[in-house]
Amino acid sequence: MVLLKNDGTLPLKGTGKLALYGSGARNTIKGGTGSGDVNVRHFVTVEEGLKNAGFELTTKSWLDAYDQVRNEAKKAFYGGIRKEAEAAGVTGERIMFFAMGKACPEPEYEIALAGEGDTAVYVLARNSGEGADRTPTAGDINLTETEIRDILALNEKYEKFVLVLNVGGMIDLKPVEAVKTVLILGQLGSATGDALADVLLGKAYPSGKLTMTWAPIKDYASTEGFGDPNDTYYKEGIYVGYRYFDTIGYVPTYPFGYGIGYTTFSVEPKEMTADADKVSVSATVTNTGALPGKEVVQVYYSAPAGKLDKPYQELAGYAKTKELAPGESQEVTVTFDTKSMASYCTKCASYVMEAGTYYVRVGNSSRNTHIAGAVALDESKAIEKVKNICGESGFEDLKPEGNPITYDGEAEEKAKAKVIQIKAADLTVKEISYQEMPTEIPAGPTVKWEEVVSGDRSVDEFVAGLTDEQLAYLCIGAYKESDDFMEVIGNASKGVAGAAGETTRKLEDLGTPALVMADGPAGLRLAQAYRVVDGAAKALSSSLDADFMSFVLTPEELQAMAAKAPQPGEEEKAAPVYYQYCVAIPIGTGIAQSWNDELAKKCGDLVGEEMEMFGTHLWLAPAMNIYRSPLCGRNFEYYSEDPCLSGCIAADITDGVQVHEGCATTIKHYACNNQETNRYFSNSNVGERALREIYLKGFEICIKKSQPHFIMTSYNLINGEHACSTKDIQTFTLRDEWGFKGVVMTDWLVTGGMGAKGDKWPCASCAGNVKAGNDITMPGIPSDKADIMKALTDASHPYALSRAELQLSAKRVLGMIKKLA
Numbered sequence: 001m002v003l004l005k006n007d008g009t010l011p012l013k014g015t016g017k018l019a020l021y022g023s024g025a026r027n028t029i030k031g032g033t034g035s036g037d038v039n040v041r042h043f044v045t046v047e048e049g050l051k052n053a054g055f056e057l058t059t060k061s062w063l064d065a066y067d068q069v070r071n072e073a074k075k076a077f078y079g080g081i082r083k084e085a086e087a088a089g090v091t092g093e094r095i096m097f098f099a100m101g102k103a104c105p106e107p108e109y110e111i112a113l114a115g116e117g118d119t120a121v122y123v124l125a126r127n128s129g130e131g132a133d134r135t136p137t138a139g140d141i142n143l144t145e146t147e148i149r150d151i152l153a154l155n156e157k158y159e160k161f162v163l164v165l166n167v168g169g170m171i172d173l174k175p176v177e178a179v180k181t182v183l184i185l186g187q188l189g190s191a192t193g194d195a196l197a198d199v200l201l202g203k204a205y206p207s208g209k210l211t212m213t214w215a216p217i218k219d220y221a222s223t224e225g226f227g228d229p230n231d232t233y234y235k236e237g238i239y240v241g242y243r244y245f246d247t248i249g250y251v252p253t254y255p256f257g258y259g260i261g262y263t264t265f266s267v268e269p270k271e272m273t274a275d276a277d278k279v280s281v282s283a284t285v286t287n288t289g290a291l292p293g294k295e296v297v298q299v300y301y302s303a304p305a306g307k308l309d310k311p312y313q314e315l316a317g318y319a320k321t322k323e324l325a326p327g328e329s330q331e332v333t334v335t336f337d338t339k340s341m342a343s344y345c346t347k348c349a350s351y352v353m354e355a356g357t358y359y360v361r362v363g364n365s366s367r368n369t370h371i372a373g374a375v376a377l378d379e380s381k382a383i384e385k386v387k388n389i390c391g392e393s394g395f396e397d398l399k400p401e402g403n404p405i406t407y408d409g410e411a412e413e414k415a416k417a418k419v420i421q422i423k424a425a426d427l428t429v430k431e432i433s434y435q436e437m438p439t440e441i442p443a444g445p446t447v448k449w450e451e452v453v454s455g456d457r458s459v460d461e462f463v464a465g466l467t468d469e470q471l472a473y474l475c476i477g478a479y480k481e482s483d484d485f486m487e488v489i490g491n492a493s494k495g496v497a498g499a500a501g502e503t504t505r506k507l508e509d510l511g512t513p514a515l516v517m518a519d520g521p522a523g524l525r526l527a528q529a530y531r532v533v534d535g536a537a538k539a540l541s542s543s544l545d546a547d548f549m550s551f552v553l554t555p556e557e558l559q560a561m562a563a564k565a566p567q568p569g570e571e572e573k574a575a576p577v578y579y580q581y582c583v584a585i586p587i588g589t590g591i592a593q594s595w596n597d598e599l600a601k602k603c604g605d606l607v608g609e610e611m612e613m614f615g616t617h618l619w620l621a622p623a624m625n626i627y628r629s630p631l632c633g634r635n636f637e638y639y640s641e642d643p644c645l646s647g648c649i650a651a652d653i654t655d656g657v658q659v660h661e662g663c664a665t666t667i668k669h670y671a672c673n674n675q676e677t678n679r680y681f682s683n684s685n686v687g688e689r690a691l692r693e694i695y696l697k698g699f700e701i702c703i704k705k706s707q708p709h710f711i712m713t714s715y716n717l718i719n720g721e722h723a724c725s726t727k728d729i730q731t732f733t734l735r736d737e738w739g740f741k742g743v744v745m746t747d748w749l750v751t752g753g754m755g756a757k758g759d760k761w762p763c764a765s766c767a768g769n770v771k772a773g774n775d776i777t778m779p780g781i782p783s784d785k786a787d788i789m790k791a792l793t794d795a796s797h798p799y800a801l802s803r804a805e806l807q808l809s810a811k812r813v814l815g816m817i818k819k820l821a
Helices: 046-052 060-087 092-098 145-157 189-201 242-248 410-416 449-454 459-464 468-474 485-489 546-552 555-564 570-574 588-593 597-614 643-658 688-695 697-706 727-737 766-772 782-793 803-820
Strands: 002-005 017-021 119-125 160-166 182-184 231-233 265-274 278-287 296-302 314-320 329-337 343-345 350-353 356-365 368-377 381-385 419-422 516-519 529-533 536-539 618-620 664-670 683-685 710-713 743-745
Touching: 017 046, 017 060, 017 145, 046 119, 046 189, 060 092, 060 546, 092 555, 119 145, 145 160, 160 189, 265 356, 265 368, 265 419, 278 296, 278 356, 278 368, 296 329, 296 368, 314 329, 314 643, 343 688, 368 410, 449 459, 449 803, 459 803, 468 782, 468 803, 529 570, 588 597, 588 643, 597 618, 597 643, 643 664, 643 688, 643 697, 664 697, 688 697, 697 727, 727 766, 743 803, 766 782, 766 803, 782 803
Parallel strands: 017 119, 119 160, 160 182, 231 683, 368 419, 516 618, 618 664, 664 710, 710 743
Antiparallel strands: 002 182, 265 278, 278 329, 296 314, 296 356, 343 350, 350 381, 356 368, 529 536
């Protein structure tokens, strides 16, 4: 949790009467919608958590009245969504997908604020999710008139008042800035309510820091044109979040990296060492307050502006202290690669360390740092020579005008800073060798999979014995012989009920098993109840929210859906029912706000343990796209506006999962998945420098640190070509430059499932995916196989394939099956 303000109200001295209000009090949000949801047995709401802790809640009448208002508002909201869908020609079950991610805004209401006690808590909640973006309107990013009225009234009425934010993203708090105690609870999964009670009472304490800048939406450089259904122009270039605000000297509502606690800390830079390989910075952290706590030491660097413009500062690394008692100190050291301070030059297709002075800053937020030292480079040098990727954006990136931030004494600190001289001649140069067209493996005899597992035969020999059709199946998920769009919602696995999908089972006659995939990233998304019939798990519960379905669909449509499902026979009805309840971990934002590598690993470890328990091989997570804008509806699944923090947290979670034998992460969505509006056909127009320094960088960090076994591509296009079919990022960058050794797979139905069509841009091609190095198209539909087979024989196909290219992807899939199954 992140404590934004505190006038001494927190921690509370004890339990007693408490007046509880707000949308998140009883209807607490544990996590967003879509793949970010988890079908738990139970999770603890705020109301329940406070009761568990011993509080006497005095506002039952208010909470009951609010429930009625909320229910009516949801009916009206989804009724409106239904009319929009029908006007757009969307009918029947497909309305569910039209409504996906669209959250009912907070309603206006008139309910008296009757409650007893000297303490009040108002829990403001906001939901969002896959398939829809947020809006700067009342009830979403902005507060409603009702919320403003009630929050200010409670702030005046009660001696102790806490505004708690049960949110996954930014809220504009300017209208209620008079409130003196504000806590971001976030959406913390199964234990949300109990965790809040512990923090309110001081049994635990908030030590989180913001992973994005909070500022009015209109002031973000990325807001112009956001949400265009066809083309989004990333004109802000590298100036995302704090990089922009710091560079123009803008004062945000709350800066990146900010968060206070129940105690105070001093962070004093101690020593800095540097050479051509590493920069290491130490600082002494002292608890100067009266209660225990933890602090985050954040290290930034300011690169010199040369031929390339530079942000005021960029995050280089971080470390969290142990729990420090009042008066206790700890020395913390942060080390990062010297060459990570390089910038990308599009004209010379190289990462360049430009000559000049690189100031290294240490502090506990982006707006509270001091200079620890400096590195001086004698001359500019290209340290990594690559190739240009992803074409042209069609515009010049922003070069911000304005005066960068500063603080009293900064000039003196620069003048007194220890400067370590580094010679460009000592910097090693990396030159990338890009792979040529693969060589075909000559045809050979049929090989059984058990021979590969035993080591008697190689994967190459197994591939040599496969037909074109068998190779094609390996590059497609385990689809049914229909274009049934309902597979997208998580009933596509024979092995685990409710799992999102599997690799093909078409080679079972050769003994080749399938890998089972469970959705994420807030935990495993599985069906709660199932039966096993003829060796196949059959879900008895849908992964879709029952309340959501009842609001969106008519009773007749629900009956029609049920009628389409295979009807159970007597044997199936007699089979025992099994249950699989999963834990919901905190949303991505919550994990990242801890700035705690060990905590992230523990979350991954918990998921890995459940993967072993339930028999899944792939977790479709972590999600790690950049917060380009607070308007992205899926930000709650992601980590930060900063790629360094995003990449490190994703690597930690991956390490936690992959320590479990047979378990793997699938980092996603690669790349530039920064809006949900028309997500299948949205074209991200982005300059190469921004692409490499911001939107690909987090993936690069995660891969180099933890080598996740799978990566999932995004729906969107990049500069006019679908990301999943772009060889520049699927092969040249991912494999040749970064050394990725795993399998690449698509997100679901990017090739045209559900009859999806774009206004401007076409669907992706399954053959195009294979040609790019994207090994598996999910969940797989018959037209995907037909596309591959046509591309193998028709030279005029836009993505004409050689058998060698198909073999290469199939070989990678088989290699991972051997590793995990």
